[in-house]
Amino acid sequence: AQKITQTQPGMFVQEKEAVTLDCTYDTSDQSYGLFWYKQPSSGEMIFLIYQGSYDEQNATEGRYSLNFQKARKSANLVISASQLGDSAMYFCAMREGLLNQAGTALIFGKGTTLSVSS
Amino acid sequence: KAGVTQTPRYLIKTRGQQVTLSCSPISGHRSVSWYQQTPGQGLQFLFEYFSETQRNKGNFPGRFSGRQFSNSRSEMNVSTLELGDSALYLCASSLRTGMNTEAFFGQGTRLTVV
Secondary structure (H helix, E strand, O other): OOOOOOOOOOOEOOOOOOEOOOOOEEEOOOOOOEEEEEOOOOOOOOEEEEEEEOOOOOOOOOOEEEEEEEOOOOEEEEEEEOOOOOOEEEEEEEEOOOOOOOOOOOEEEOOOOEEEEE | OOOOOEEOOOOEEOOOOEEEEEEEOOOOOEEEEEEEEEOOOOEEEEEEEEOOOEEOOOOOOOOOOEEEOOOEEEEEEOOOOHHHHHHEEEEEEEEOEEEEEOOEEOOOOOOOOO
16 A cells, blocks of 8 residues: 555646645554655755644644644645745655654655646 | 755666766765655655665665765665666755654756666
């Protein structure tokens, strides 16, 4: 079974609108971390936001917020006030394991391509 | 401060050859991870190094190997290249290992095997 599922291959939004990118995850660990990365056409993966499984508040970083619903195992990314520069591929990722335990890999979803138009 | 530097950015190799890719992490970062990105398989974890020791390895054949030097720079090597090894290889640098540690990625090395 896939550990990270991103069901939207592509999303289209107009500038200044908000957009939600979906991510569901599957883990039996109690401790895990959830990440969102942005990958523009240049290839570099840019870190956007992090949510720990024990964090009670939803994470926010500027225009990015993470809608964390633990019971549903979902970690959707919300981008408010979209900009043309937000057009890119977005990846949801998870790290499993006990807090601060050495050496755990990021498990990525297949990604969602976001296109922002003027 | 300088980000993660991967060299070379682009590489074309012939089947059967070997290749070495390099990654210089952010200054002070001791953990380096490698990922392979292909259109079909997406992003897959290759291996992780911390203080010159391999901490974790993904499900790749033994043709894929890596190492980390005392200055935290890392190299990965692919021997006996196959067409399916064509991919974007991404290196990620972290201050330490751990579940909640943010990983900073380089721009990748795009390898084409012909």
